[in-house]
Amino acid sequence: MDELLSHPWIQHVIDWRLMAQERLQDVPWQHFDELLSRFLFYYPLLMAYVWMLGGIIYYLRWERNRGNVLSDLPVLSEYPPVSILIPCYNEGENVRETIEYLLHQQYPNYEIIAINDGSKDNTLEILHELADKHPQIRVVNLASNQGKAVGLRTAALLANSEILIGIDGDALLAPNATAWIVRHFLEDPHVGAVTGNPRIRNRSTLLGKIQVGEFSAIVGMIKRAQRSYGHIFTISGVIAGFRKTALHDVGYWSPDMVTEDIDISWKLQLAGWAIRFEPNALCWVLMPETISGLWKQRSRWAQGGVEVLLRYFKPLFRWGSRGMWPLYLECCISLCWAFLVVTLLLAAPLQWLVDEQPREALEDLSPHWTSMLLCVTCLIQFAVSLAIDSSYERQSGGSAQHYYWMIWYPIVYWLINVGTTINGCIKALRKKRGQRAVWVTLDRGLRQK
Secondary structure, three states: OHHHHOOHHHHHHHHHHHHHHHHHHHOOHHHHHHHHHHHHHHHHHHHHHHHHHHHHHHHHHHHOOOOOOOOOOOOOOOOOOEEEEEEEOOOOOOHHHHHHHHOOOOOOOEEEEEEEEOOOOOHHHHHHHHHHHOOOEEEEEEOOOOOHHHHHHHHHHHOOOOEEEEEOOOOEEOOOHHHHHHHHHHHOOOEEEEEEEEEEOOOOOHHHHHHHHHHHHHHHHHHHHHHHHOOOOOOOOOEEEEEHHHHHHHOOOOOOOOOHHHHHHHHHHHOOOEEEEEEEEEEEEOOOOOHHHHHHHHHHHHHHHHHHHHHOOOHHHOHHHHHHHHHHHHHHHHHHHHHHHHHHHHHHHHHHHHOOOOOOOOHHHOOOHHHHHHHHHHHHHHHHHHHHHHHHHHHHOOOHHHHHHHHHHHHHHHHHHHHHHHHHHHHHHHOOOOOOOOOOOOOOOOOOO
16 A cells, blocks of 8 residues: 555655645635625626616607507508518417407508418418418418418518517507607617517506516517617517518528527627617516426426527627627626526535635525615616616506505516526427427416307
8 A cells, every 4th residue: 555655656645635625725715705795795786786777768759659550551662561460389279369459550551461370270270260361361280380480481581561469379469559660760770670669468467467567677678778788688489570671681581599589689780680679569478387397387487598608609709799899798697696606506515614714695685784785786776677668558557556666676587587597508408409489388377258
């Protein structure tokens, strides 16, 4: 044994280990923990004020004094033809209501293209029945489940219009939404897409009520801020308008991306096309109202975001893509923040068992003046978004009634979003490149007719 230990290579390993231990002892762990603690606390606090400032700038610059958002129409210089695309997979319970609502669009020249993407229910029969009654409806049937991206691409190639609007098969598009979306394409030839303003239809559970506030206080605020700062992370897949020339320029939607809406947003902006946010283009959608459904939905969103960050890393090195650098950096920092939160939460019990005086990297999130500051910031953000967004909830009795439930948002959604971010990131890293993204069964929540 002594001869073995005296071997030069063994002695080298032992010396390296001792040196490493000495170096680790010299590391200022307390200072490192303090930096982690400040990052975990100040990052969401900073971003809350960044979003609020951007939302206020957007409101003052583009949104105020618009009149009645539910009935007023913009005055357009012309009314070009529009094709409304509805990709459907097992939408038998919803698509009739969706299309009948579409038939009331206050726009003189539009067609409806419904795509049945290998549905296993009676979706195709309902679409043919509606097409027989209404000549502006065209039906495209795909024999097997090809995925939303393929369905949209097929419909876009068959469309007779330069301006396309895509909505989901369970969505209700406001009658004046088409005119508000078309307005952006007429005003600026560099606009490649316009994202609308989704509103929650089903509000029968706590999760549903929280999501009403979330889409106003968080999602709507972030979209306004990103538009103010120059670039939008993603259009809303449930309601968005596109310029067909721009889609053709970037190769349309990618069939292997889990979230085709995030992917097409980055493809368009990296190619130099602009994306606009139109809050008057309202669209009521169904959302999950169970923890399981919400987890699957948010994991898919997170996976799609990470897939985009991985795919477009190299194109971002171009000088022409510099406008997307802040958005990309913010996404990367958000991922790091989520991983750090989970890591420190898992490590905390071990520290309590091992250390006599455990390091408190999460102490700023515990009951303390710092956590009180975070809570006050959340309340300020909710109040600002309520003031901006209240006009879009008049039809459902106003948004103030739903902000009572937003006190649960930090408890319920922060934990879920951190978990789904980690889960989605792992799925994106493990996914095989080129694998087709097809339709999956979705949780549409509980709703009353």
